Amino acid sequence: MTTTPEPTADVIAERISRFLEERTKTSFAVDTDVFASGGVNSLFAMELVVFLEEAFDVEIAGSDLRLDNMRTVTAMTALVQRLRAEDAAEAGDAGDGAGRG
Amino acid sequence: MADGTAVAGPAAGPAADPAAGPDRLRAVAAELVDDSAADAWDRAGRIPEETVRTAGAQGLMAAQIPRRYGGPGLSSADNGELTAFVGSRCSSLRSLMTSQGMAAWTVQRLGERQQRAALLPRLAGGAQAAVAFSEPEAGSDLSAMATRIEPDGDSVVVTGEKVWITAACYADLLVVFGRYGDGAAAVVVPATAPGVTVERVPEPMGCRAAGHAHLRLDGVRVPAGDVLGGAGQSTDLLVGTALSYGRMSVAWGCVGILRGCLAAVGRHARTRQQFGKPLAGHQLVARHVAELLAAEQTATRACAHASHCWDTRSPEMVSATVLAKYVSSRQAAAGAATAVQVLASAGARDGHPVARAYRDAKLMEIIEGSSEICELLLAEHALSVYT
Numbered sequence: 001m002t003t004t005p006e007p008t009a010d011v012i013a014e015r016i017s018r019f020l021e022e023r024t025k026t027s028f029a030v031d032t033d034v035f036a037s038g039g040v041n042s043l044f045a046m047e048l049v050v051f052l053e054e055a056f057d058v059e060i061a062g063s064d065l066r067l068d069n070m071r072t073v074t075a076m077t078a079l080v081q082r083l084r085a086e087d088a089a090e091a092g093d094a095g096d097g098a099g100r101g
Numbered sequence: 102m103a104d105g106t107a108v109a110g111p112a113a114g115p116a117a118d119p120a121a122g123p124d125r126l127r128a129v130a131a132e133l134v135d136d137s138a139a140d141a142w143d144r145a146g147r148i149p150e151e152t153v154r155t156a157g158a159q160g161l162m163a164a165q166i167p168r169r170y171g172g173p174g175l176s177s178a179d180n181g182e183l184t185a186f187v188g189s190r191c192s193s194l195r196s197l198m199t200s201q202g203m204a205a206w207t208v209q210r211l212g213e214r215q216q217r218a219a220l221l222p223r224l225a226g227g228a229q230a231a232v233a234f235s236e237p238e239a240g241s242d243l244s245a246m247a248t249r250i251e252p253d254g255d256s257v258v259v260t261g262e263k264v265w266i267t268a269a270c271y272a273d274l275l276v277v278f279g280r281y282g283d284g285a286a287a288v289v290v291p292a293t294a295p296g297v298t299v300e301r302v303p304e305p306m307g308c309r310a311a312g313h314a315h316l317r318l319d320g321v322r323v324p325a326g327d328v329l330g331g332a333g334q335s336t337d338l339l340v341g342t343a344l345s346y347g348r349m350s351v352a353w354g355c356v357g358i359l360r361g362c363l364a365a366v367g368r369h370a371r372t373r374q375q376f377g378k379p380l381a382g383h384q385l386v387a388r389h390v391a392e393l394l395a396a397e398q399t400a401t402r403a404c405a406h407a408s409h410c411w412d413t414r415s416p417e418m419v420s421a422t423v424l425a426k427y428v429s430s431r432q433a434a435a436g437a438a439t440a441v442q443v444l445a446s447a448g449a450r451d452g453h454p455v456a457r458a459y460r461d462a463k464l465m466e467i468i469e470g471s472s473e474i475c476e477l478l479l480a481e482h483a484l485s486v487y488t
Contacts, residue, residue: 023416025488042337043423043478044485046345047416054414062213062330067338 157227188357204230248279270312286332
Protein backbone atom coordinates (compact mmCIF):
# COMPACT_ATOMS: atom_id res chain seq x y z
CA MET A 1 0.00 0.00 0.00
CA THR A 2 1.28 3.39 -0.91
CA THR A 3 1.80 6.01 1.73
CA THR A 4 1.73 8.88 -0.74
CA PRO A 5 -1.00 11.34 0.19
CA GLU A 6 -4.04 11.39 -2.08
CA PRO A 7 -3.54 14.06 -4.78
CA THR A 8 -5.82 17.05 -4.49
CA ALA A 9 -8.22 18.09 -7.23
CA ASP A 10 -5.84 20.92 -8.11
CA VAL A 11 -2.91 18.56 -8.52
CA ILE A 12 -4.95 16.20 -10.70
CA ALA A 13 -6.32 19.04 -12.80
CA GLU A 14 -2.86 20.51 -13.25
CA ARG A 15 -1.46 17.16 -14.46
CA ILE A 16 -4.36 16.73 -16.92
CA SER A 17 -3.98 20.28 -18.24
CA ARG A 18 -0.28 19.71 -18.75
CA PHE A 19 -0.95 16.55 -20.78
CA LEU A 20 -3.57 18.32 -22.88
CA GLU A 21 -1.21 21.18 -23.61
CA GLU A 22 1.75 18.91 -24.44
CA ARG A 23 -0.36 16.75 -26.69
CA THR A 24 -2.43 19.41 -28.49
CA LYS A 25 -0.22 22.52 -28.14
CA THR A 26 -3.37 24.22 -26.93
CA SER A 27 -4.12 25.55 -23.49
CA PHE A 28 -7.62 24.62 -22.31
CA ALA A 29 -9.52 26.34 -19.52
CA VAL A 30 -10.71 23.78 -16.99
CA ASP A 31 -14.30 24.01 -18.19
CA THR A 32 -13.61 24.18 -21.93
CA ASP A 33 -14.91 21.27 -24.02
CA VAL A 34 -11.75 19.77 -25.50
CA PHE A 35 -13.71 18.01 -28.24
CA ALA A 36 -15.56 21.14 -29.34
CA SER A 37 -12.43 22.92 -30.51
CA GLY A 38 -12.02 20.71 -33.56
CA GLY A 39 -8.32 20.59 -32.83
CA VAL A 40 -8.43 17.03 -31.55
CA ASN A 41 -9.43 13.93 -33.46
CA SER A 42 -11.64 10.94 -32.84
CA LEU A 43 -8.78 8.85 -31.47
CA PHE A 44 -8.05 11.49 -28.89
CA ALA A 45 -10.75 10.43 -26.45
CA MET A 46 -9.18 6.98 -26.37
CA GLU A 47 -5.77 8.54 -25.74
CA LEU A 48 -7.23 10.49 -22.85
CA VAL A 49 -8.63 7.30 -21.33
CA VAL A 50 -5.22 5.61 -21.47
CA PHE A 51 -3.50 8.70 -20.10
CA LEU A 52 -5.88 9.03 -17.15
CA GLU A 53 -5.62 5.33 -16.34
CA GLU A 54 -1.86 5.32 -16.34
CA ALA A 55 -1.27 8.70 -14.69
CA PHE A 56 -3.73 8.18 -11.85
CA ASP A 57 -3.79 4.39 -11.52
CA VAL A 58 -7.49 4.00 -12.21
CA GLU A 59 -9.52 1.87 -14.59
CA ILE A 60 -12.03 3.59 -16.84
CA ALA A 61 -14.31 0.84 -18.10
CA GLY A 62 -17.96 -0.01 -18.53
CA SER A 63 -20.33 2.88 -18.00
CA ASP A 64 -17.47 5.21 -17.05
CA LEU A 65 -16.16 4.96 -20.60
CA ARG A 66 -18.17 7.93 -21.87
CA LEU A 67 -17.20 11.08 -23.72
CA ASP A 68 -18.85 13.31 -21.13
CA ASN A 69 -16.33 12.09 -18.57
CA MET A 70 -13.48 13.25 -20.83
CA ARG A 71 -14.97 16.49 -22.08
CA THR A 72 -13.35 18.99 -19.71
CA VAL A 73 -10.48 19.08 -17.25
CA THR A 74 -13.06 19.48 -14.49
CA ALA A 75 -15.00 16.41 -15.61
CA MET A 76 -11.84 14.32 -15.91
CA THR A 77 -10.69 15.44 -12.47
CA ALA A 78 -14.04 14.49 -10.95
CA LEU A 79 -13.89 11.08 -12.64
CA VAL A 80 -10.38 10.40 -11.38
CA GLN A 81 -11.30 11.43 -7.85
CA ARG A 82 -14.41 9.27 -7.83
CA LEU A 83 -12.61 6.20 -9.19
CA ARG A 84 -9.74 6.61 -6.74
CA ALA A 85 -12.20 6.95 -3.87
CA GLU A 86 -14.03 3.81 -5.01
CA ASP A 87 -10.76 1.89 -5.26
CA ALA A 88 -9.73 3.06 -1.79
CA ALA A 89 -13.08 1.96 -0.39
CA GLU A 90 -12.56 -1.46 -1.91
CA ALA A 91 -8.93 -1.82 -0.90
CA GLY A 92 -8.45 -5.11 0.84
CA ASP A 93 -11.35 -6.60 -1.07
CA ALA A 94 -9.85 -9.63 -2.76
CA GLY A 95 -12.46 -9.54 -5.49
CA ASP A 96 -12.44 -8.53 -9.09
CA GLY A 97 -11.55 -4.92 -8.35
CA ALA A 98 -8.06 -5.79 -7.20
CA GLY A 99 -6.53 -5.71 -10.62
CA ARG A 100 -6.89 -3.61 -13.68
CA GLY A 101 -7.24 -4.19 -17.34
CA MET B 102 -19.95 -25.80 -30.98
CA ALA B 103 -22.50 -23.95 -28.96
CA ASP B 104 -21.91 -25.20 -25.48
CA GLY B 105 -24.43 -25.00 -22.71
CA THR B 106 -21.78 -25.41 -20.07
CA ALA B 107 -21.84 -23.30 -16.97
CA VAL B 108 -19.46 -20.40 -16.58
CA ALA B 109 -16.05 -21.84 -15.89
CA GLY B 110 -14.31 -20.54 -12.80
CA PRO B 111 -10.83 -19.12 -13.23
CA ALA B 112 -9.28 -22.25 -11.74
CA ALA B 113 -10.55 -24.28 -14.68
CA GLY B 114 -8.90 -22.05 -17.27
CA PRO B 115 -5.41 -22.12 -18.72
CA ALA B 116 -4.07 -20.03 -15.82
CA ALA B 117 -4.43 -23.11 -13.67
CA ASP B 118 -1.51 -24.44 -15.68
CA PRO B 119 1.63 -22.66 -14.49
CA ALA B 120 3.28 -23.30 -17.86
CA ALA B 121 0.63 -21.43 -19.87
CA GLY B 122 3.24 -18.95 -21.04
CA PRO B 123 4.07 -17.86 -24.56
CA ASP B 124 6.39 -20.82 -25.23
CA ARG B 125 3.78 -23.38 -24.27
CA LEU B 126 1.11 -21.66 -26.33
CA ARG B 127 3.45 -21.57 -29.29
CA ALA B 128 3.98 -25.30 -28.91
CA VAL B 129 0.20 -25.80 -28.76
CA ALA B 130 -0.15 -23.80 -31.98
CA ALA B 131 2.68 -25.68 -33.68
CA GLU B 132 0.92 -28.94 -32.92
CA LEU B 133 -2.47 -27.72 -34.11
CA VAL B 134 -1.51 -26.25 -37.47
CA ASP B 135 1.13 -26.63 -40.17
CA ASP B 136 1.10 -25.68 -43.85
CA SER B 137 -0.62 -28.86 -44.93
CA ALA B 138 -3.40 -28.55 -42.34
CA ALA B 139 -3.85 -24.89 -43.25
CA ASP B 140 -4.12 -25.81 -46.91
CA ALA B 141 -6.70 -28.50 -46.20
CA TRP B 142 -8.78 -26.09 -44.09
CA ASP B 143 -8.54 -23.43 -46.78
CA ARG B 144 -9.83 -25.84 -49.41
CA ALA B 145 -12.59 -27.14 -47.16
CA GLY B 146 -13.51 -23.63 -46.02
CA ARG B 147 -13.58 -24.91 -42.49
CA ILE B 148 -11.31 -25.62 -39.54
CA PRO B 149 -12.25 -28.84 -37.72
CA GLU B 150 -14.36 -28.13 -34.67
CA GLU B 151 -12.04 -30.20 -32.53
CA THR B 152 -9.11 -27.93 -33.48
CA VAL B 153 -11.05 -24.78 -32.66
CA ARG B 154 -12.19 -26.26 -29.38
CA THR B 155 -8.68 -27.37 -28.41
CA ALA B 156 -7.18 -23.99 -29.32
CA GLY B 157 -9.80 -22.28 -27.18
CA ALA B 158 -9.46 -24.59 -24.20
CA GLN B 159 -5.66 -24.26 -24.29
CA GLY B 160 -5.86 -20.48 -24.10
CA LEU B 161 -4.48 -19.83 -27.57
CA MET B 162 -7.46 -17.87 -28.86
CA ALA B 163 -7.41 -14.89 -26.50
CA ALA B 164 -4.06 -15.08 -24.78
CA GLN B 165 -4.21 -11.56 -23.36
CA ILE B 166 -7.16 -12.34 -21.08
CA PRO B 167 -5.73 -11.59 -17.63
CA ARG B 168 -4.90 -14.47 -15.33
CA ARG B 169 -7.43 -13.36 -12.75
CA TYR B 170 -10.12 -14.24 -15.30
CA GLY B 171 -8.53 -17.58 -16.14
CA GLY B 172 -6.63 -16.43 -19.22
CA PRO B 173 -2.93 -16.79 -20.00
CA GLY B 174 -2.39 -13.09 -19.28
CA LEU B 175 0.22 -12.57 -21.99
CA SER B 176 1.58 -9.11 -22.69
CA SER B 177 0.65 -7.51 -25.98
CA ALA B 178 4.20 -8.15 -27.22
CA ASP B 179 4.11 -11.87 -26.36
CA ASN B 180 0.60 -12.32 -27.70
CA GLY B 181 1.72 -10.48 -30.83
CA GLU B 182 4.55 -12.90 -31.51
CA LEU B 183 2.16 -15.79 -30.85
CA THR B 184 -0.34 -14.26 -33.27
CA ALA B 185 2.39 -13.85 -35.89
CA PHE B 186 3.41 -17.47 -35.42
CA VAL B 187 -0.10 -18.73 -36.08
CA GLY B 188 -0.46 -16.17 -38.87
CA SER B 189 2.68 -17.50 -40.56
CA ARG B 190 0.90 -20.83 -40.95
CA CYS B 191 -2.80 -20.05 -41.24
CA SER B 192 -4.56 -16.70 -41.42
CA SER B 193 -7.95 -18.38 -40.89
CA LEU B 194 -7.04 -19.74 -37.46
CA ARG B 195 -5.33 -16.43 -36.72
CA SER B 196 -8.56 -14.65 -37.67
CA LEU B 197 -10.44 -16.67 -35.05
CA MET B 198 -7.83 -15.54 -32.52
CA THR B 199 -8.43 -11.95 -33.58
CA SER B 200 -12.19 -12.27 -33.12
CA GLN B 201 -11.95 -14.07 -29.80
CA GLY B 202 -9.40 -11.62 -28.45
CA MET B 203 -11.43 -8.66 -29.64
CA ALA B 204 -14.55 -10.04 -27.98
CA ALA B 205 -12.64 -10.48 -24.73
CA TRP B 206 -11.13 -7.00 -24.97
CA THR B 207 -14.58 -5.53 -25.64
CA VAL B 208 -15.95 -7.23 -22.53
CA GLN B 209 -12.93 -6.13 -20.53
CA ARG B 210 -13.27 -2.48 -21.53
CA LEU B 211 -16.99 -2.01 -22.03
CA GLY B 212 -18.27 -4.52 -19.51
CA GLU B 213 -19.17 -3.73 -15.94
CA ARG B 214 -17.37 -5.61 -13.20
CA GLN B 215 -19.88 -8.44 -12.86
CA GLN B 216 -20.08 -8.85 -16.65
CA ARG B 217 -16.30 -9.18 -16.86
CA ALA B 218 -16.32 -11.71 -14.03
CA ALA B 219 -19.03 -13.77 -15.74
CA LEU B 220 -17.90 -13.60 -19.38
CA LEU B 221 -14.11 -13.49 -19.42
CA PRO B 222 -13.61 -16.92 -17.79
CA ARG B 223 -15.97 -18.40 -20.38
CA LEU B 224 -14.00 -16.82 -23.22
CA ALA B 225 -10.72 -17.91 -21.60
CA GLY B 226 -12.07 -21.43 -21.26
CA GLY B 227 -12.84 -21.81 -24.94
CA ALA B 228 -16.36 -20.54 -25.64
CA GLN B 229 -15.79 -19.04 -29.11
CA ALA B 230 -16.97 -15.52 -29.85
CA ALA B 231 -17.39 -13.22 -32.83
CA VAL B 232 -17.78 -9.44 -32.87
CA ALA B 233 -20.39 -7.96 -35.20
CA PHE B 234 -19.86 -4.42 -36.47
CA SER B 235 -20.43 -4.17 -40.21
CA GLU B 236 -23.80 -4.06 -41.94
CA PRO B 237 -25.04 -3.89 -45.52
CA GLU B 238 -25.14 -0.07 -45.31
CA ALA B 239 -22.49 0.44 -42.64
CA GLY B 240 -18.98 -0.68 -43.53
CA SER B 241 -16.35 2.00 -43.03
CA ASP B 242 -19.08 4.33 -41.75
CA LEU B 243 -20.11 2.51 -38.60
CA SER B 244 -22.06 5.57 -37.45
CA ALA B 245 -24.63 4.39 -40.01
CA MET B 246 -25.30 1.13 -38.16
CA ALA B 247 -29.01 0.39 -38.27
CA THR B 248 -29.15 -2.57 -35.89
CA ARG B 249 -31.30 -1.60 -32.91
CA ILE B 250 -30.89 -2.69 -29.31
CA GLU B 251 -34.13 -1.69 -27.63
CA PRO B 252 -34.99 -1.99 -23.95
CA ASP B 253 -38.19 -3.84 -23.16
CA GLY B 254 -38.69 -4.44 -19.47
CA ASP B 255 -35.92 -6.65 -18.10
CA SER B 256 -34.87 -7.55 -21.63
CA VAL B 257 -33.52 -5.91 -24.72
CA VAL B 258 -34.66 -6.77 -28.21
CA VAL B 259 -32.00 -6.86 -30.94
CA THR B 260 -33.04 -6.37 -34.55
CA GLY B 261 -30.79 -5.95 -37.57
CA GLU B 262 -28.48 -7.44 -40.12
CA LYS B 263 -24.72 -7.89 -39.93
CA VAL B 264 -22.41 -8.86 -42.76
CA TRP B 265 -18.98 -10.45 -43.09
CA ILE B 266 -18.72 -11.33 -39.43
CA THR B 267 -15.46 -13.21 -38.98
CA ALA B 268 -15.67 -16.40 -36.90
CA ALA B 269 -19.45 -16.24 -36.65
CA CYS B 270 -19.81 -19.80 -38.03
CA TYR B 271 -17.84 -21.09 -35.03
CA ALA B 272 -19.26 -18.74 -32.43
CA ASP B 273 -21.10 -19.62 -29.24
CA LEU B 274 -21.43 -15.93 -28.41
CA LEU B 275 -21.95 -12.92 -30.66
CA VAL B 276 -20.92 -9.50 -29.41
CA VAL B 277 -23.29 -7.33 -31.43
CA PHE B 278 -22.87 -3.57 -31.79
CA GLY B 279 -25.93 -1.49 -32.54
CA ARG B 280 -27.82 1.68 -31.87
CA TYR B 281 -29.05 2.21 -28.36
CA GLY B 282 -30.84 5.41 -27.40
CA ASP B 283 -28.83 8.37 -28.72
CA GLY B 284 -25.64 6.39 -29.08
CA ALA B 285 -24.35 2.86 -29.40
CA ALA B 286 -24.06 -0.25 -27.29
CA ALA B 287 -22.70 -3.77 -27.49
CA VAL B 288 -24.80 -6.71 -26.41
CA VAL B 289 -23.78 -10.33 -25.90
CA VAL B 290 -26.12 -12.65 -27.79
CA PRO B 291 -25.89 -16.47 -27.69
CA ALA B 292 -25.59 -17.74 -31.27
CA THR B 293 -28.36 -20.20 -30.49
CA ALA B 294 -30.84 -17.58 -29.26
CA PRO B 295 -34.23 -17.67 -31.04
CA GLY B 296 -34.26 -15.20 -33.92
CA VAL B 297 -30.52 -15.48 -34.74
CA THR B 298 -29.70 -16.72 -38.25
CA VAL B 299 -26.07 -17.37 -39.19
CA GLU B 300 -25.51 -17.68 -42.92
CA ARG B 301 -22.03 -18.59 -44.14
CA VAL B 302 -20.39 -16.28 -46.71
CA PRO B 303 -20.24 -18.74 -49.58
CA GLU B 304 -16.80 -18.27 -51.13
CA PRO B 305 -14.63 -15.64 -49.46
CA MET B 306 -11.55 -14.64 -51.41
CA GLY B 307 -9.24 -15.13 -48.44
CA CYS B 308 -9.14 -16.50 -44.91
CA ARG B 309 -11.52 -19.03 -46.38
CA ALA B 310 -11.81 -21.11 -43.22
CA ALA B 311 -12.35 -18.13 -40.87
CA GLY B 312 -16.08 -18.74 -40.67
CA HIS B 313 -17.28 -15.45 -42.16
CA ALA B 314 -21.05 -15.17 -41.98
CA HIS B 315 -23.94 -12.82 -42.43
CA LEU B 316 -26.16 -12.55 -39.36
CA ARG B 317 -29.84 -11.83 -39.18
CA LEU B 318 -31.16 -10.75 -35.79
CA ASP B 319 -34.90 -10.93 -35.91
CA GLY B 320 -36.27 -9.52 -32.65
CA VAL B 321 -33.72 -11.41 -30.58
CA ARG B 322 -34.57 -11.09 -26.90
CA VAL B 323 -31.78 -11.25 -24.31
CA PRO B 324 -31.58 -10.10 -20.67
CA ALA B 325 -30.93 -6.38 -20.31
CA GLY B 326 -27.94 -7.32 -18.16
CA ASP B 327 -26.21 -8.67 -21.27
CA VAL B 328 -25.86 -5.17 -22.71
CA LEU B 329 -22.26 -4.25 -21.96
CA GLY B 330 -21.44 -1.23 -19.85
CA GLY B 331 -23.38 1.96 -19.95
CA ALA B 332 -25.26 1.80 -23.19
CA GLY B 333 -26.10 4.80 -25.32
CA GLN B 334 -22.61 6.25 -25.52
CA SER B 335 -20.44 7.57 -28.34
CA THR B 336 -20.22 5.12 -31.23
CA ASP B 337 -16.67 6.27 -32.02
CA LEU B 338 -15.44 5.66 -28.52
CA LEU B 339 -17.10 2.24 -28.07
CA VAL B 340 -16.28 0.92 -31.52
CA GLY B 341 -12.81 2.46 -31.50
CA THR B 342 -12.01 0.86 -28.18
CA ALA B 343 -13.15 -2.58 -29.37
CA LEU B 344 -11.40 -2.28 -32.73
CA SER B 345 -8.05 -1.36 -31.25
CA TYR B 346 -7.47 -4.95 -30.16
CA GLY B 347 -8.55 -6.26 -33.55
CA ARG B 348 -6.19 -3.90 -35.33
CA MET B 349 -3.26 -4.97 -33.20
CA SER B 350 -4.07 -8.61 -33.83
CA VAL B 351 -4.46 -8.19 -37.58
CA ALA B 352 -1.20 -6.25 -37.69
CA TRP B 353 0.72 -9.07 -36.01
CA GLY B 354 -1.06 -11.60 -38.19
CA CYS B 355 0.30 -9.75 -41.21
CA VAL B 356 3.82 -10.03 -39.77
CA GLY B 357 3.15 -13.75 -39.77
CA ILE B 358 2.03 -13.71 -43.40
CA LEU B 359 5.31 -12.01 -44.33
CA ARG B 360 7.36 -14.55 -42.36
CA GLY B 361 5.54 -17.40 -44.05
CA CYS B 362 6.28 -15.83 -47.42
CA LEU B 363 9.95 -15.37 -46.57
CA ALA B 364 10.24 -19.03 -45.65
CA ALA B 365 8.61 -20.16 -48.90
CA VAL B 366 10.65 -17.73 -50.99
CA GLY B 367 13.88 -18.73 -49.27
CA ARG B 368 13.32 -22.44 -49.92
CA HIS B 369 12.47 -21.85 -53.54
CA ALA B 370 15.12 -19.26 -54.40
CA ARG B 371 17.90 -21.43 -52.98
CA THR B 372 16.92 -24.59 -54.83
CA ARG B 373 15.22 -23.65 -58.08
CA GLN B 374 17.75 -23.40 -60.91
CA GLN B 375 17.33 -21.15 -63.94
CA PHE B 376 19.96 -19.98 -66.40
CA GLY B 377 22.40 -22.38 -64.77
CA LYS B 378 22.21 -21.13 -61.20
CA PRO B 379 19.82 -20.88 -58.25
CA LEU B 380 17.17 -18.16 -58.52
CA ALA B 381 18.75 -16.40 -55.55
CA GLY B 382 21.86 -15.85 -57.65
CA HIS B 383 19.93 -13.61 -60.03
CA GLN B 384 20.03 -10.01 -58.94
CA LEU B 385 16.44 -9.19 -59.85
CA VAL B 386 15.24 -12.09 -57.72
CA ALA B 387 17.63 -11.11 -54.92
CA ARG B 388 15.97 -7.72 -54.86
CA HIS B 389 12.59 -9.40 -54.30
CA VAL B 390 14.07 -11.31 -51.38
CA ALA B 391 15.53 -8.11 -49.93
CA GLU B 392 12.24 -6.28 -50.30
CA LEU B 393 10.40 -9.08 -48.59
CA LEU B 394 12.81 -9.00 -45.67
CA ALA B 395 12.45 -5.21 -45.44
CA ALA B 396 8.66 -5.61 -45.44
CA GLU B 397 8.76 -8.20 -42.65
CA GLN B 398 11.11 -6.07 -40.56
CA THR B 399 9.14 -2.87 -41.15
CA ALA B 400 5.91 -4.55 -40.10
CA THR B 401 7.54 -6.20 -37.11
CA ARG B 402 8.98 -2.90 -35.84
CA ALA B 403 5.65 -1.08 -36.22
CA CYS B 404 3.87 -3.87 -34.33
CA ALA B 405 6.54 -4.18 -31.65
CA HIS B 406 6.39 -0.45 -30.99
CA ALA B 407 2.59 -0.44 -30.74
CA SER B 408 2.64 -3.47 -28.42
CA HIS B 409 5.23 -1.75 -26.28
CA CYS B 410 2.84 1.20 -26.00
CA TRP B 411 0.08 -1.23 -24.91
CA ASP B 412 2.32 -2.92 -22.37
CA THR B 413 3.55 0.36 -20.88
CA ARG B 414 0.06 1.89 -21.07
CA SER B 415 1.22 4.85 -23.12
CA PRO B 416 -1.47 7.07 -24.67
CA GLU B 417 0.45 6.67 -27.92
CA MET B 418 -0.91 3.12 -28.11
CA VAL B 419 -4.02 4.50 -29.82
CA SER B 420 -2.28 5.99 -32.84
CA ALA B 421 0.55 3.44 -32.83
CA THR B 422 -2.03 0.66 -33.20
CA VAL B 423 -3.63 2.27 -36.25
CA LEU B 424 -0.17 2.84 -37.70
CA ALA B 425 0.85 -0.79 -37.10
CA LYS B 426 -2.30 -2.10 -38.76
CA TYR B 427 -1.86 0.24 -41.70
CA VAL B 428 1.84 -0.47 -42.25
CA SER B 429 1.65 -4.19 -41.60
CA SER B 430 -1.35 -4.95 -43.82
CA ARG B 431 0.08 -2.97 -46.73
CA GLN B 432 3.48 -4.61 -46.37
CA ALA B 433 1.80 -8.02 -46.23
CA ALA B 434 -0.27 -7.42 -49.35
CA ALA B 435 2.76 -6.17 -51.28
CA GLY B 436 5.05 -8.83 -49.82
CA ALA B 437 2.70 -11.70 -50.64
CA ALA B 438 2.47 -10.44 -54.23
CA THR B 439 6.27 -10.41 -54.37
CA ALA B 440 6.38 -13.95 -53.02
CA VAL B 441 4.01 -15.17 -55.73
CA GLN B 442 6.22 -13.42 -58.29
CA VAL B 443 9.31 -15.28 -57.10
CA LEU B 444 7.57 -18.66 -56.83
CA ALA B 445 5.87 -18.01 -60.19
CA SER B 446 4.34 -21.16 -61.61
CA ALA B 447 5.34 -23.14 -58.50
CA GLY B 448 3.17 -20.92 -56.30
CA ALA B 449 0.39 -19.92 -58.64
CA ARG B 450 -2.24 -22.38 -57.53
CA ASP B 451 -4.63 -22.94 -54.69
CA GLY B 452 -2.87 -25.07 -52.16
CA HIS B 453 0.45 -23.23 -52.21
CA PRO B 454 1.20 -21.16 -49.10
CA VAL B 455 2.14 -18.04 -51.11
CA ALA B 456 -1.07 -18.18 -53.14
CA ARG B 457 -3.02 -18.43 -49.90
CA ALA B 458 -0.95 -15.59 -48.40
CA TYR B 459 -1.70 -13.45 -51.44
CA ARG B 460 -5.47 -13.90 -51.04
CA ASP B 461 -5.42 -13.60 -47.26
CA ALA B 462 -3.17 -10.53 -47.17
CA LYS B 463 -5.38 -8.52 -49.49
CA LEU B 464 -8.30 -8.92 -47.09
CA MET B 465 -6.14 -7.53 -44.29
CA GLU B 466 -6.08 -4.17 -46.07
CA ILE B 467 -9.87 -4.14 -45.81
CA ILE B 468 -10.78 -5.61 -42.43
CA GLU B 469 -10.74 -3.75 -39.06
CA GLY B 470 -10.51 -0.35 -40.75
CA SER B 471 -9.48 -0.24 -44.41
CA SER B 472 -6.16 1.29 -45.39
CA GLU B 473 -8.08 4.41 -46.42
CA ILE B 474 -9.83 4.70 -43.04
CA CYS B 475 -6.46 4.24 -41.34
CA GLU B 476 -5.06 7.01 -43.54
CA LEU B 477 -7.83 9.38 -42.47
CA LEU B 478 -7.20 8.59 -38.80
CA LEU B 479 -3.45 8.93 -39.18
CA ALA B 480 -3.74 12.21 -41.09
CA GLU B 481 -6.00 13.65 -38.39
CA HIS B 482 -3.56 12.45 -35.78
CA ALA B 483 -0.59 14.00 -37.57
CA LEU B 484 -2.39 17.32 -37.93
CA SER B 485 -3.25 17.37 -34.24
CA VAL B 486 0.34 16.63 -33.20
CA TYR B 487 2.20 18.79 -35.73
CA THR B 488 0.36 22.05 -35.24
